[in-house]
Amino acid sequence: MKAGTLLRGMAGVGTSLLGLLVLTFFIGRVMPLDPVLAVVGPDADQSTYNQVREQMGLDQPLVVQFWRYLQMLAQGDLGSALLTGNAVAADLGRVLPATVELATLAMLIGALLGIPLGVAAAAHHGRWPDHLARLLGLLGHSTPVFWFGMMGLLVFYAWLGWAGGVGRIGLAFEGTVPTVTGLLLVDAALARDAAAWRDALRHLLLPAAVLGLHSMAYLSRMTRSFMLAQLSQEYIITARVKGLSERQVVWGHAFRNIRVQLLTIVALAYGGLLEGAVLTETVFGWPGFGSYLTASLLLGDMNAVMASVLVIGVLFVSLNLLADALYRVFDPRAAA
DSSP states (O other): OOHHHHHHHHHHHHHHHHHHHHHHHHHHHHSSOOHHHHHHOTTOOHHHHHHHHHHTTTTSOHHHHHHHHHHHHHTTOOOBOTTTSSBHHHHHHHHHHHHHHHHHHHHHHHHHHHHHHHHHHHHTTTSHHHHHHHHHHHHHHHSOHHHHHHHHIIIIIIISOOSOOSSSSOGGGTTTSOOSSSOHHHHHHHTTOHHHHHHHHHHHHHHHHHHHHHHHHHHHHHHHHHHHHHHTSHHHHHHHHTTOOHHIIIIIIIGGGGHHHHHHHHHHHHHHHHHSOHHHHHHTTOOOHHHHHHHHHHHTOHHHHHHHHHHHHHHHHHHHHHHHHHHHHHOGGGGO
16 A cells, blocks of 8 residues: 555544544534533532533633643543543443443354355345345344343243343352453453353343344345345356356355455444444443443533544444455455
């Protein structure tokens, strides 16, 4: 990659993140939520209200407030959260790993089920595998995720006792696993605590499966669409005329040519899981990023909201950059 192209890409990323911050900051300041009231309470007198408002810097013009925020950000200071009273960076360090663990397993479930299902649907277009894939996709898209979650808890936790219930780990193991990465499965494995690892997995599987079903529906539909476009190409007809098996035609030729497209879809779906799992986290009492952002929004806690939006922007930019890098691995023509 040429230096000029790299510099332009970095400038584009910086501009996008700055624009995201500007938009979020000024929208947050005009929302009908008063963070001062969240601190002093509705019964505080006017003098106390004015004093706290001044301490928070909300008496300054919006441009001055934003400039001060950028100065704090340049020093690595994300401010303090009204919701918890902790530094926002510390809060994000606590909630992000929980969502990363949940979203990663959900993405694996969705991809491992959805992509083969979409390929099978395209390879058997108009037959029962295609109809089954379309039905599962319709159910996955149309059924509310909170309903899936509640039914999952009712069946697999309350009736069968297979799932671990709400939260990330059982009460008996709370605080017993030393925090190293924030990912409970990894930390329990590092601590060689097999009982805590199994308990964390029991708590994780059900919410991950609920999110994974929605990802599966989306990925299967997109994979089916991409594969149908490839299977109608002339090179597929030529491959069949040459006597190649259907497996070689479907997986060795057609699927090989949609890998680059699937990378973008998987990256975007994974980013969506990282920032949009709030309903699942609410149903399962999962102390993750989505729940933290939603609670901060309702409270008008702009320090937490701004930092969360910045994290979302960085995540999506990073995933796009990763997808671009993988393009060059799977399709060398993209590097030309």
